[in-house]
Amino acid sequence: MSLPVRNRFYPRAGENKLPLSHPEVAVARPKFFGAALLNFVLYILLFFCLFCYLYGSLFQQVPRTHNIHILWVDYDGGIIGDAVRNAYSSLQSLQFPSLIEKTASQFPTPGDLREAVCRSHYWAALYTSPWASVNLAQAIAGTNTSVYNTSDVLTFIWNEAKYPTIMDGAISTNLHTLADAARVSYIALNGSSAFLTIPPNNSAALSAFTNPWTLNSINIRPTIQGTRAVYNTISFVLVLIEDFFFLATFNGLYNQFKIFLRIGPERIIIVRDLISLTFTMVSAMVNSAAIWAFKANWDVTAGQWALSWLTLWLFAHANFLLFDTFTIWIPPQFVSMCLVTWIVMNITSIVFPFSIMSPFYRLGYGLPAHAAYEVLTDIWSNGCNPHLSYALPVLFAYEVLGLILTSIGVYKRCHNAVIVEETTKEAMRLRVEAALKAERRRLSLARKESREKRAQRTPTAESSHVTDDVEDHSNDTTEDEEDLEDLEAVETQIERMRSRASALSNVGPAFRLIGSND
Known part of the structure; x- marks a missing residue:
């Protein structure tokens, strides 16, 4: 038998090692490789399923763009409205938002359109201004060129705070494409007759003919800062990871000082809840402060910051309780699987709106991340996302259920500690x-x-x-x-007792405290 190679950094690393032919090694070898193969397969399958779940939410999104409904009201009743209809007919497809036309009697004023968008009945609203066709004809004829406003012809109302990166492409870009196509359609419908009415050497009239309108945007909550891209992605991931790692440190504290053995369960429940509430409160405050520190020119107020803080606090604490429930009731070897699954499912529920995702993904309505993001969107846009009727109950349901299950779990842990x-x-x-x-x-x-x-x-x-x-x-x-x-x-009896004690002593992932040498 060859002697082990000595390492100058760890000279005793090769001492007292068994040869491969030793009976103990021979017995342990198939068990080791069997367990390694099982975990290999489980993790490969888990992450394959998670990748499929994530990529499935992005699959065929463009053909589902027609599920984004835009309200369209023609207050003008003239040729400009006809041009918009013709342009939409040429653009209408699965890859273009659906233009839902309603009458002026159903929505008498643009304020009613804004309310419809604000109430989330439509993703946006498009309308022509009253007398727009008449004013344009007069401007081309050179009679009112000084007062003609190209921005007071075709207007759309939207709320950029709702999924801002998606809204820019699916709403703003497509409606500008529609407005450009409508200009071409207007020339095709009225170009010849209108051109004949242009006075000679009248540049203003010629400008009105070549550029009859500029699409006007009424943005309920402009959201153009660069950090908007991570509000519904990395920000939520970090909250979930922060909760999990603090819970692991928290459990390490309880293990180190044998809290479950020495202190009564009622007192543990109170103190544990107070510590978790305080931690999530401070972490949510810091998270909100970071959002506000880098909000650039985003027009949000201190009151909205406070409401955002409370929402993130509720979300963080609900997830802290949920992770604690995982560590109580789920075998420790499956906790990491549950953690990554929970993170992927929650983030998938808020990366894109359900309108352009497969209907299957609407199960995300029951996830706390989606509920929290709906509440935050409502706060940031001054109430123009009124989904609080289901979003807040979802968050509070996780909170109440988590408090109940973790309290029962404290009794279980105390019971196991005594055993x-x-x-x-x-x-x-x-x-x-x-x-x-x-x-x-x-x-x-x-x-x-x-x-x-x-x-x-x-x-x-x-x-x-x-x-x-x-x-x-x-x-x-x-x-x-x-x-x-x-x-x-x-x-044999002692080894059996050790195995049982090891199973019962598990309190989930536990890290040693920083600065603790005990």
Whole structure:
């Protein structure tokens, strides 16, 4: 057998190692590779499913753009409205938002359109201004060019705070495309007759003819700052990761000081909830402060900051309780799987609106991240996302359920801590008894050897005790075998007790405290 290679940094790393042919290694080898293969397959399948879940939410999004409904009202009733209709007919497809036309009697004023968008009945609203066609005709004819406003012809209302990156492409860009196509359609419908009315050498009239309107935007909450891209992605991921790692540190604290063994469950529940509430409150405050620190020219107020803080606090604490529930009721080997699954599902529920995702993903309505983002959008846009009727109940449901389950879990952990302590003491008692029994046996054998030596020095005693010595040696052999069997039985029992104690002592992922050397 070759000697182990010595490492100058860790010189004893190769000491007392078993060869591959050793029986213990031979027995452990198939178990090791079997467990490694099982975990290999489980993690590969888990992440394959998570990738499919994530990519599935992005799959065929462009053909679902028609599920984004835009309200369209023609207050003008003239040729500009016809141009918009013709342009939409040429653009209408699965890749273009659906223009839902309503009458002016249903929405008498642009304020009603804004309210419809604000109430989330439509993603946006498009309308032509009253008398727009008449004013344009007069401007082309050169009669009111000084007062004609190209921005007061075609207007759309939208709320950029709702999924800002999606709104820019799906709403703003597509409606500008529609407005450009409508200009082309207007020239096709009215170009020849309108051109004949242009006065000679009238540049203003010619400008009105070549550029009849500029699409006007009424943005309920402009959201153009660069950090908007991470509000519904990394920001939520960091909150979930922060909760999990603090919980692991929290559990390490309780393990280190044996809190579940020494303190009553009622007091633990109160203190544990207070600490978790305080931590999530401060972390949510810092998170909100960071959003406001880098909001650039985003027009939000201090009151909205406070409401955002409270929302993020509720979201963070609900997830902290949920992760604690995971660590209580789920076997420890599956906790990491549950954590990454929960993160992916929650983030997928807020990366894109459900309108352009497969209907399957609407299960995300029941996830806390989606509920929290709906509340935040409502706050940031001054109430123009009124989904609080389901978003807040979802968050509070997670909060209440988490408080109940974690409180029950404290009783479970305290119960297990007592059993573990008793099991440890019992194992120690058995080991001490086995050691004392072995010591008594050693002393007994020593006394017998002493008697034999004295008998050997006395010839008469030797002749009278020959038969007894043979019987004693025979009994010694039998007793040694019985003692060895008893010792093996005790070791087996102790190992079984250790396994049980190890399972019961688990409180989930636990990290040692920074700065603690105990």
